[in-house]
Each structure stands twice: as C-alpha cells, then as structure tokens.
Amino acid sequence: MFRIGQGFDVHEFAEGRPLILGGITIPHERGLLGHSDADVLLHTVTDAALGAIGEGDIGRHFPDTDPEWKDADSAKLLSYIWKMVEERGYKLGNVDCTIMAQRPKMAPYIEPMRNRIAELLNADSSQVNVKATTTEKLGFVGREEGIASMATILLVKA
Numbered sequence: 001m002f003r004i005g006q007g008f009d010v011h012e013f014a015e016g017r018p019l020i021l022g023g024i025t026i027p028h029e030r031g032l033l034g035h036s037d038a039d040v041l042l043h044t045v046t047d048a049a050l051g052a053i054g055e056g057d058i059g060r061h062f063p064d065t066d067p068e069w070k071d072a073d074s075a076k077l078l079s080y081i082w083k084m085v086e087e088r089g090y091k092l093g094n095v096d097c098t099i100m101a102q103r104p105k106m107a108p109y110i111e112p113m114r115n116r117i118a119e120l121l122n123a124d125s126s127q128v129n130v131k132a133t134t135t136e137k138l139g140f141v142g143r144e145e146g147i148a149s150m151a152t153i154l155l156v157k158a
C-alpha cells in the first residue's frame, strides 16, 4: 500500500538570521524569517509527510502563535511528524525536493542536506533527492526576497 503527499513553502530573507536548509547551516549574508528556524526545505518534507497520511499541515500541528515553537528546530518538528508516519505503519519509499533560490549556490550543500533528511526519515540517502533551481532572476525568488521549496513524498506500508 502506498500514500503520496506534496509540500510547498516560502520564507522571506531577513538580516541577522542564519540560513538553515535541510538541517544544514549554509554560509550566506542573510537567513530566512520564521517563527521557527525557518528551514523551508524541512517544512516542505514535513508537509508532504502530513499530506501523505491525511493529517493536515505543519501549521496545524505546530501553530506559529504558540511560543513553544518559537525558534524551533525544524528537524525536531519533522522527527515528531515522522514518528506519526511510522506509528501508522509506513516507511519512506522516496522523497524528491526542489529548492528555488537565486542565491546562494546550493550545489556544495546538496549531499549534506540529502544525508540529514535521510537520517531524519530513518532511510537511506538513495531514497532522498534534493535539487535546486534559480528562477532566472524572475519573481520574488529571482529578486532574492526569499526562498521557496517543494517536496513530493511516497510512503510505503512497512
């Protein structure tokens, strides 16, 4: 038995914040704004997993009005949701993610992100793919106002 889910998220750039994507801190002059650590990539994986098990979205489980999730480590949020996935008897088939960022260049950080996501999902890194694309300087991503991400996940009955 299979379940499929997708996630999409956007966070805007802000001064004085670290840039954290896929659980990895990436050297850049600005980070992303959010109630949590604003790890837009992990948020899309979390939303994809929630979608696949029919459990709504990240904001329903971790409201951005709740001080408990202020500056939260998104890896911890994903781990919590992944436990729900496993309790329902599913494991990862594969997950495919796309980061939309004009800058910085993600290529050097793709493998570390992939490995960290695999670790969080109790899976092998071959089951995780992370891609990056610019938007050719078009739109809010192209103007470097923020970063967008999307993910598609396939769960398999364990």
Ligand SMILES: Nc1ccn([C@@H]2O[C@H](COP(=O)(O)O)[C@@H](O)[C@H]2O)c(=O)n1
Pocket: 100, 101, 102, 103, 104, 105, 106, 107, 108, 132, 133, 134, 135, 136
């Ligand atoms: N922030 C980014 C964006 C892209 N890449 C890599 O560059 C390739 C070409 O990007 P285009 O947007 O011009 O298609 C892309 O396939 C990625 O490999 C990147 O590392 N970081």
Ligand SMILES: C[C@@]1(CO)OP(=O)(O)OP(=O)(O)OC[C@H]1O
Pocket: 009, 033, 034, 035, 036, 037, 038, 039, 043, 058, 059, 060, 062, 063, 064, 065, 069, 070, 071, 072
């Ligand atoms: C993760 C949460 C909770 O800290 O906050 P943000 O970092 O603002 O992220 P977002 O994707 O806007 O919504 C989910 C949230 O409720």
